[in-house]
Amino acid sequence: MATAGNGRDPVMADVARVAGVSHQTVSRVLNGLPNVKPATHERVVAAIEELGYHRNSSARALATRRSQVLGVVAFDTTLYGPASTLLGIERAARQAGYFVSIVSLTAITRETIREALDYLAEQSVEGCIVIAPKRAAVEALTGLRGPRPLVAVEGGVAPDLPVVCVDQAAGAHQITRHLLDLGHRTVWHVAGPRDWLEAESRVAGWRGALEEAGAAVPEYAHGDWSPRSGYEIGRTLAARPDITAVFVANDQMALGVLRAMGEAGRRVPADVSVAGFDDVPEAEFFSPPLTTVYQDFGEVGRRGISVLLRLLDGAAEPAAHAPIEVVPTRLVLRSSTAQAPDPT
Amino acid sequence: MATAGNGRDPVMADVARVAGVSHQTVSRVLNGLPNVKPATHERVVAAIEELGYHRNSSARALATRRSQVLGVVAFDTTLYGPASTLLGIERAARQAGYFVSIVSLTAITRETIREALDYLAEQSVEGCIVIAPKRAAVEALTGLRGPRPLVAVEGGVAPDLPVVCVDQAAGAHQITRHLLDLGHRTVWHVAGPRDWLEAESRVAGWRGALEEAGAAVPEYAHGDWSPRSGYEIGRTLAARPDITAVFVANDQMALGVLRAMGEAGRRVPADVSVAGFDDVPEAEFFSPPLTTVYQDFGEVGRRGISVLLRLLDGAAEPAAHAPIEVVPTRLVLRSSTAQAPDPT
DNA sequence: GCCCGAGTTGTGAGCGTTAACAATGTAGCT
DNA sequence: AGCTACATTGTTAACGCTCACAACTCGGGC
Numbered sequence A, B: 001m002a003t004a005g006n007g008r009d010p011v012m013a014d015v016a017r018v019a020g021v022s023h024q025t026v027s028r029v030l031n032g033l034p035n036v037k038p039a040t041h042e043r044v045v046a047a048i049e050e051l052g053y054h055r056n057s058s059a060r061a062l063a064t065r066r067s068q069v070l071g072v073v074a075f076d077t078t079l080y081g082p083a084s085t086l087l088g089i090e091r092a093a094r095q096a097g098y099f100v101s102i103v104s105l106t107a108i109t110r111e112t113i114r115e116a117l118d119y120l121a122e123q124s125v126e127g128c129i130v131i132a133p134k135r136a137a138v139e140a141l142t143g144l145r146g147p148r149p150l151v152a153v154e155g156g157v158a159p160d161l162p163v164v165c166v167d168q169a170a171g172a173h174q175i176t177r178h179l180l181d182l183g184h185r186t187v188w189h190v191a192g193p194r195d196w197l198e199a200e201s202r203v204a205g206w207r208g209a210l211e212e213a214g215a216a217v218p219e220y221a222h223g224d225w226s227p228r229s230g231y232e233i234g235r236t237l238a239a240r241p242d243i244t245a246v247f248v249a250n251d252q253m254a255l256g257v258l259r260a261m262g263e264a265g266r267r268v269p270a271d272v273s274v275a276g277f278d279d280v281p282e283a284e285f286f287s288p289p290l291t292t293v294y295q296d297f298g299e300v301g302r303r304g305i306s307v308l309l310r311l312l313d314g315a316a317e318p319a320a321h322a323p324i325e326v327v328p329t330r331l332v333l334r335s336s337t338a339q340a341p342d343p344t
Numbered sequence C: 001g002c003c004c005g006a007g008t009t010g011t012g013a014g015c016g017t018t019a020a021c022a023a024t025g026t027a028g029c030t
Numbered sequence D: 001a002g003c004t005a006c007a008t009t010g011t012t013a014a015c016g017c018t019c020a021c022a023a024c025t026c027g028g029g030c
Helices: A012-019 A023-030 A038-051 A057-064 A080-095 A110-122 A135-141 A168-181 A197-212 A227-238 A251-263 A281-285 A297-313 B012-019 B023-030 B038-051 B057-064 B080-095 B110-122 B135-141 B168-181 B197-212 B227-238 B251-263 B281-285 B297-313
Strands: A069-075 A099-105 A127-131 A150-153 A163-166 A188-191 A245-248 A273-275 A292-295 A324-327 A329-332 B069-075 B099-105 B127-131 B150-153 B163-166 B188-191 B245-248 B273-275 B292-295 B324-327 B329-332
Touching: A012 A023, A012 A038, A023 A038, A057 B057, A069 A080, A069 A110, A080 A099, A080 A127, A080 A297, A080 B099, A099 A110, A099 B080, A110 A127, A110 A135, A127 A297, A135 A150, A135 A197, A150 A297, A163 A168, A163 A297, A168 A197, A168 A245, A168 A273, A168 A292, A168 A329, A188 A197, A188 A227, A188 A251, A227 A245, A227 A251, A227 B281, A245 A251, A251 A273, A251 A281, A251 B281, A281 B227, A281 B251, A297 A324, B012 B023, B012 B038, B023 B038, B069 B080, B069 B110, B080 B099, B080 B127, B080 B297, B099 B110, B110 B127, B110 B135, B127 B297, B135 B150, B135 B197, B150 B297, B163 B168, B163 B297, B168 B197, B168 B245, B168 B273, B168 B292, B168 B329, B188 B197, B188 B227, B188 B251, B227 B245, B227 B251, B245 B251, B251 B273, B251 B281, B297 B324
Parallel strands: A069 A099, A069 A127, A127 A150, A150 A163, A163 A324, A188 A245, A245 A273, B069 B099, B069 B127, B127 B150, B150 B163, B163 B324, B188 B245, B245 B273
Antiparallel strands: A099 B099, A292 A329, B292 B329
């Protein structure tokens, strides 16, 4: 823990002096370059240890023109999905030797996204990942001047923008099909908010499954992802005895629907089946345990980084179309769905 | 969008040339220093706009010896609590003009924390916040060489370490008192994992309230915060009809307890009252809606940053004892708690 | 007309690192 | 012994910015 004598942090020159070599040799050791005699190497390492030296990343970044920082723009990281994606991103980035700098948005508008990207640009990030679940976000992104390369995650396809997303439509299709297979005439839907790409894809998947099966496509309402909105929509659904199956666009809203059904005296799954989407950790412990669709948020984050790194490496961006990676979903069957009740 | 002519990003000198001034004047404009003639200021701004110039933060950091980056070490950011705290930290830091670099740990040990701090030190952070909910973390922190200043958040008190935390004990006391006031003979407890400071404080608060009231202090089991563990412990609790009130150390485990009670045919709150801790957004929509204790995670994050900034400013660290900030809790009464049933 | 001071602008030297190149030393060969 | 080839080390100049200071302007008072 010996300090450099005077107050300031030790720099490479200090290490060099202590080890009796030039600063360049220290640099070589630090960067693992070849052609350093073992004995020298050892002396340098000892000096580094003795002084408690560590490299000044700003100077390094300045000289190499690489900041080693990746930017992340996120939205409502308090939710399970974004939080998990963020975690995946952070882990993958660190493993690849990058730092991660994040900006959380309170609202997604062209303006806030612009600001966030400018802010990250100020930090000289080498690339950016934007968790962009809303249509507005994807639109804001295209043709915006800002840090490159840029990859969108959890967003919908966009021209000229590399994207990684979960196969929402397939998941919704899958679970709707499941409900239909259980003998339900049709399946009602509680959708996510308008403008959210995930919500739209889930509607599309649901509608598709219904149409394929020749089932009627009922009206549906939009919630805002919160349990409360699910509860409110759930109450109107619970009031109609002809409804025997509901696919809710996320688990939190499904929780609200479950409660509404319970209050109205409709038993789940005996009278009505309810299914969710996301498979949050709590879903297994709802009453009853929720049938839902698992999506691997962490994988989305990891692939996002992997695409970004590829772009960072690759000489030029792929000419024709931006790469699109799709992460599959998985049906999780539990006890909130069952055979349709006998029509009496 | 005019580029500097050749390929590379424009630098201050380019702006200076275009505006017909010296690089120093550009710097002055950029930093909002006084004594720049309005006309000059305008020319510089125009040049910046024209070139799409933005400051190279590495060079700036090198020259000023300030990286403008704050490090955050977090643990399981997928949970509502840490995620909210992280959000509070990020917002507050950005507002103060700092960037935030985060490291998420998979496990909290002396070793992983050391690594995380080393990693952040490599990035020349100006200070660190560690979200350290476990005893091991706080211990690992004291007397560890690494980036300074350092503040711990959500951890327990530690010597020589500034800390911001929620008044867990008071919250636990409050809710136990509430249950007692409803006429319950005593209150059972489902604790969080050993080694977690929050869990320990909640046990202490619960025990204190019981002792003050002269109530018996029952045995209690440790869960792991997950709904599943709550469910498992809940089953043994549900099997004993003499138990009429349970205080569960967090909402997720309370969810599991709720389910166990339901399965065992014990009605909540008619037969048994159940209370949680945290007030996650879903708690209001459990069946029944959960009485719980609200804690302001965001505020913890904000205060953490505020303490850190004060330390960064202040000449020296406060001599005697490290500052400790305590964030209060608030009781949230819903329908999972009620009068004790008539003892028949 | 000249000098002074405040307001404005320019100059040069770092900040701590890496990159390019020059200068050693050291074997191995003829 | 003399030379070459290679391994090892040192030297110098960027990288793009801020800081300290020097050098100009331009009025007003004598």
